[in-house]
Amino acid sequence: MPRPPRQWVPSGVYHVFSRGSDRRALFLHDQDRVDLLEFAATVIERYELECLAFALMTNHCHYLFRTPDVPEACLSQSLRDLNGRYSRRFNWRHGREAHAFRNRFGAVLQETDGQLLWTARYIVVNPVEAGLCAHASDWPWTSYRATAGLEPPPAFLSVSGLLSLFADTTEKARAAYVDFVDSEPTQAGV
Numbered sequence: 001m002p003r004p005p006r007q008w009v010p011s012g013v014y015h016v017f018s019r020g021s022d023r024r025a026l027f028l029h030d031q032d033r034v035d036l037l038e039f040a041a042t043v044i045e046r047y048e049l050e051c052l053a054f055a056l057m058t059n060h061c062h063y064l065f066r067t068p069d070v071p072e073a074c075l076s077q078s079l080r081d082l083n084g085r086y087s088r089r090f091n092w093r094h095g096r097e098a099h100a101f102r103n104r105f106g107a108v109l110q111e112t113d114g115q116l117l118w119t120a121r122y123i124v125v126n127p128v129e130a131g132l133c134a135h136a137s138d139w140p141w142t143s144y145r146a147t148a149g150l151e152p153p154p155a156f157l158s159v160s161g162l163l164s165l166f167a168d169t170t171e172k173a174r175a176a177y178v179d180f181v182d183s184e185p186t187q188a189g190v
Contacts, residue, residue, distance in 0.1 A: 006075070006076060006107070008067050008074065008075055008076075009067065009109060010067065010068070010069050010070060011066060011067060011068070011069055012066070012067050012109050012110075013052065013064065013065070013066045013067075013109070013110040013116055014064070014065050014066075014067065014075060014107045014108060014109055014110065015062065015063075015064055015106075015107070015108045015110060015119045015123070016062070016063040016064075016065055016075065016079065016105055016106070016107045017060060017061065017062045017063070017105060017106045017107075018060060018061055018079070018083055018101050018102075018105040018106075019059060019060040019101065019102045019103075020059040020060060020100060020101065020102060021098060021099045021100060021101060021102045022102065023059050023102075024059060025058050025059050026056075026057075026058070026059055026060065026061065026086075026090070026100060026101070027056060027058060028094060031093075032090060032093070033056045033141050035086065035089050035090075036056060036061070036082075036086050037056070037154060037156075039081075039082050039085050039086050039089075040054070040063075040082055040156060041154065041155060041156040043078045043079075043081050043082045044065075044078070044156040045156065046078070046081075047068070047074045047075075047077065047078040048068040048074070049065045049066065049067065049068070049074065049075075049078060050065065050066035050158045050161050051063060051064070051065055051143075051156050051157050051158055052064040052065070052066060052120065052143075052157075052158055052161050052162040053119075053120045053123045053124060053142075053143045053147070053162060054123065054142060054143045054157070055123045055124060055126050055127065055139075055141065055142040055143070056141040056142070057126060057127065057130060057132070057141075058130075058132070062122075062123045062126060063123075064110075064116075064119060064120055064123060064162075066158075066161065075105075075107055079104075079105045083100070083101045083105065086100065087099065087100035087101060113165065116165070117165060117180065120162060120165075121180060121181050123142065123143075124136045124142045124143060124144035124147075124181060125181060126142075127139035127141075127142065136181055137150060143157050143159075143162075144181065146159055147159050147162055147163065147174070147177055148174060148177060148178050148181075149170075149174045162177070163177060166180065
């Protein structure tokens, strides 16, 4: 019996995550991550998503997406396209035939600003918590460096969308964002 379609909230912000099948690596080389980000850029534009944050780990990935005003099934279709296209490329490149992703993606609606901020921090400190690096700025496969102003953002990343939650000017917002990421979390997360 097929699963019922998910219902999406217009202009809702969702923590979206996908895990590798059997917890296997989704990325064997940096080029794999480059491919996923290129595919993400195409999907984000096609489905009119706003990407506020992302992190590509070794066996999973996280995104913070805002849906359009009329979401219909945009996250379902966009993640089907993104994960499907990436899986085909990954399997072709690495001579595999199995599913690259485990089950369908997860998506948690961010119901409060506090939850949204906690999740934005969680996403970019995930590599630190996993022992992949010492500080969020050390891992090149998250949105942290671009949001903190340490490098130019990819075209698909809405730095201003996330920074607008911190202050009314870019400089103040970036400083507040960096301080927030460096602080200890104060709210239970998802």
